[in-house]
Amino acid sequence: MLSRRAWMGGAGAALALGLLPGHSHAAPLAKVKALGTLRVVVYKDNRPWSWEESGKLVGLDVDLAQAIAVKLGVRADVAELVADESADDDLRNGVWKGGLLGFMPGDVMLHVPFDRTFAARNDQVAIVAPYYRESFALAGLGGAVPLEGMPTEWRGRRLAAELDSIPDFYLIGSFGGILTKDVAHYPTGSAAVDAVTGGRADAVIASRAQIEEGLHRAGERASRISLRKGPLPAFTSPGWDIGMAVKENSRTLGDAVEEITTAMAASGEMKALFARYGVTWTPANAAG
Amino acid sequence: MTGSYSRLFAFDARTGEEKWQYDARLPDGIMPCCDVVNRGAAIHGDKIIFATLDARLVALNRITGKVIWNKQIADYKEGYSATAAPLIVKGMVITGNSGGEFGVVGAVEARDVNTGELIWHRPVIEGHMGTLKGKDNGITGKLNATWQGDLWKSGGGATWLGGTYDPETNLLFFGTGNPAPWNSHLRPGDNLYTASTLAIDPETGVIKWHYQTTPHDGWDFDGVNEFIPFDATINGKPMKLGAKADRNGYFFVLDRTNGKFISANKFVMQTTWANGFNKAGKPNVIPEGRPPAPGEGKGKPVFASPSFLGGKNWMPMAYSQDTGLFYIPSNDWGMDIWNEPIAYKKGAAYLGAGFTIKSIAEDHIGALRAMDPKTGKIMWEYKNKAPLWGGVLTTGGNLVFTGTPEGFLKAFDAKTGQELWKFQTGSGVVGSPVTWEQDGEQYVAVMSGWGGAVPLWGGEVAKSFKDINQGGALWVFKLPK
Incomplete structure (x- = not known):
């Protein structure tokens, strides 16, 4: 599979790829337009990206799915996928094969890591349209936790993290396990952020989007909570890009979606979409 | 007879005619880890009871197939499922x-x-409260004795294979699964009671004794395997014993009245994680055999044997009271395991592990082995090219039956291991043969239909079963008189 990085940089490059022989490229996009429906797969329970609130699907990815459908002139059919053990499995269930219990694959899946190695081993799909740069951050009560200090200084504070996540491994596994007893585990990063805004924890490491949306939602209650400015010492994850996946043979659709997100980034529409949830839109490295 | 996708079938034992079928209505959004399997049903009076993938228990009238009651036993939205055959006791x-x-x-x-109303509930991880008739009934183990911080709250240990009951000691025996998270470096301690056999009082749900087969499991060896009661004379003393062939490659014999360790002997070719067990029943762990912590030894694989699919997986072994031997459906395979620097879960970066299953012998993966529980010696073995994934049956006539992924149901001489008979069923056999007497004849039946965890995880050993067809058939045979 061609590296996406090699053909990033605008519609011209994408069109060039569309002229490669041996692929029937017209069909997928035309089919979506003919049916009038774009089936978009998002993750279930993935606040702030996609989650259910009062029986309605909401979140950054849900809004983005709607925006893309509108620009294609079709209706969005947004489907929630239960995450499997790895994102590789999710591509199988959500995009190219479908679920073991009949989950129908989507035309496009959102929130897919945009990463060369990951893309190379998932050659049944094309990963396109990188739309956000995700990274982990520390947030806490300024007075209670030395936010800019060494992690060893957080000993005895109430720390929160998503169970079995990179922040969890960082907090309980690093520094000789000195913080192990101080870490409370939550099912999601968002729930870990809520523990801090709700006064049940002093600090949290979670994704930047989870933190910003959590603080935005807490409003006044979050006024004493701030983010660490400097990098976390010996933290292993530099962040990652998030894009979208289409079936390997649906590149016309992939190209169309990529044109839309590129235009949304340029016009400020993407920034505004994220701002509604209190999240600072950060362009993907691959899109820069 | 239960089938994939939480289905239950009733067939006429004489004619094979289907009498009724029940298909559980499974909700969207369940994510079974290891294929859409079911391991059997239980009969009590006019009822037949089985568990479904959405973690419910369903009782049906066994004549009509009509549902009598249907209870949720756990929340599938929190990741729970149910695949084991229930047990009926008192x-x-x-x-x-x-x-x-x-x-x-x-x-x-x-x-x-x-x-279907709940009588008692016993969590198997230390720190959790058990209940009896709606009231608290004491916590399991001692809080934070072998777990740090709040990790016991999500400690794993699923009891996914069901259990056995021994009327002589009035004890239930249940095996427990692997601890969570997978990476053992993040949960120092023995992590009780994961990867253990528990003896439970059937009246109250109180744990009477425990024996941990893999302390601080870092290989996904799990410990759910069946514990089969048997009596034997050890050092001149008649004893009430029990045996378990564990995924970790060792065959354990315990005193079933108190859980005291008697012996542990290897029943597979190789165990890289430990070199035998000491007299106290603790493994002589080989530290280099433990998969590395995230960030350590990046890219450099550790070889571990047995693989996480185990020296023996879910498929039950069998005991013959005539020969005094256990017949173990075992597999000889290992795995390379390494830290995966680029791994993602739910669209987010994650510290994962990569692995690939590897053969360790030229001529076989599967091996049906006859184990003498008194000496720990393998008395005979039958080697099979593909991994064995079906249960074993012994008969009073000194026959041992088991099926193979290649599709054969085979019969062996219980004493010598000589292959006496085989029949090609048309698909892989991953069920357990059963036998019964009817109208003066002895019957043997087996289900044929390939599936389960092996094809999902097979790695390079997948070569040994790549041409096996899926299917779904019940085969019934009559033994010659």
């Missing part, structure tokens, strides 16, 4: 639970067989 239906997700805590439960 008017109660006893079940374990399944679930691959983090946050799952293993438990054993007793319900009224007539109504």
